[in-house]
Amino acid sequence: MAQVSGRQVFAERTAVLLITIVMLLPVVWLITTAYKPSNQIFSIPPRLDFQPTLDQFRNIFGYFDVVSLLRSSVAISLGTTVLSLLLGVPSGYALARSRSRYATGFAYFFLAIRMVPAIASLIPFYLMMRDIGLLGSWWAVVIINTMLNCAFVTWMMFSYFRALPRDMEEAALTDGCTQLGAFFKVAVPAARSGIIACVLFCVMFSWNDFLYPMFLTTLDSKPLSVALLTAYGTKDITWGSLGALAHFSTIPIVLMALFLNRYFVQGATNGVQ
Structure with missing residues (x-):
């Protein structure tokens, strides 16, 4: 070379x-x-x-309930991330270890779900949440974000688990461990970096989401991403308030990305093989 x-x-x-x-x-x-x-x-x-x-900053604390906005953003992001991992990680593992020739096709089908335009599913989901009484709550946003992020986690973990060698899992099965035990004791620890990458992606997707919280929440449950819109007036933009709110909107994600950067890069790289 x-x-x-x-x-x-x-x-x-x-x-x-x-x-x-x-x-x-x-x-x-x-x-x-x-x-x-x-x-x-x-x-x-x-x-x-x-x-x-x-x-x-004094102005935004006078105009907004910043603590409530942060609480809503954290609740939506954490709820979505936890549910997405609980559903997506086992699904990705099952597809990766499946002997069916259609497993890869199913994995990419889940990826295609994540590519559906947000506006296409907003109206039917809005009507569904209205009918079951969840409209205006955090749960409405958590459920639809979980649907999209879970599909992404399934695809990513499918690629990650498929790249891992099966030797340790087969050894655990030989020693009397069940398939479920091999998953929790061998596969999940080996895929730690991939799971952390999924956590970061899910948190970022949910934290920065605007369209669904805008229409599915009320004034008391709106997150920071929606509050940023209030800086846009009918005649001008309050750039100072927008800059101050942007601190609370970006700093938590930046700090988390910096803290978990090593796992994120490794997991994201292995997850696209």
Whole structure:
């Protein structure tokens, strides 16, 4: 194999750095907006020597029940993630260990479910939740997000379990362990990184979901993703409030991704083999 020259490495790293800067500039702008006085947000030329203020955060705590918004986002995300894993991980394992020639087709069928446009299922699901009395609660959003995320977890864990060797499971079965015991004691620990990757995907999908919470929840159960819309007025956009709310919307996900980054990369890479 030909050796990579120093110039090529420098060019690649420079390109990655420039792309990263371009991608992060809107995020940096939105974050700094939360600490600027309202009369300096659109100052021309843009001022970098502004005096930081917490007025925007005081405003959102005066206008919004931030604790309630966070509680709703956490409840929806955790509920969806737990249910998706409880249903998706065993389903992926069953398909991966199935001897049927249709197992792969079923796995990709579950992936196709995740690709269904959200708006296509909103109206029938809205009517269904209304009829059973769950409309306006967290459970309405949790159930529909579980349906979509569980399909994704099934496909991803199918690929992950299929890539794992069966030797340890067969040894456990030989020693008298049941198939269910081999699943919990051997397969699940071996697929830990894949499960963590699924957790991150499910939390991100649910935390950032806007359409379903917008129509399926009430004022008392709306999450942060819906509250961000209130920054858009009829005549202008309250950029300071939007930047302040964005802190609560993005920081938890960023911290979780940084904390579990090693497992996430490993699990996501193995899950697409």
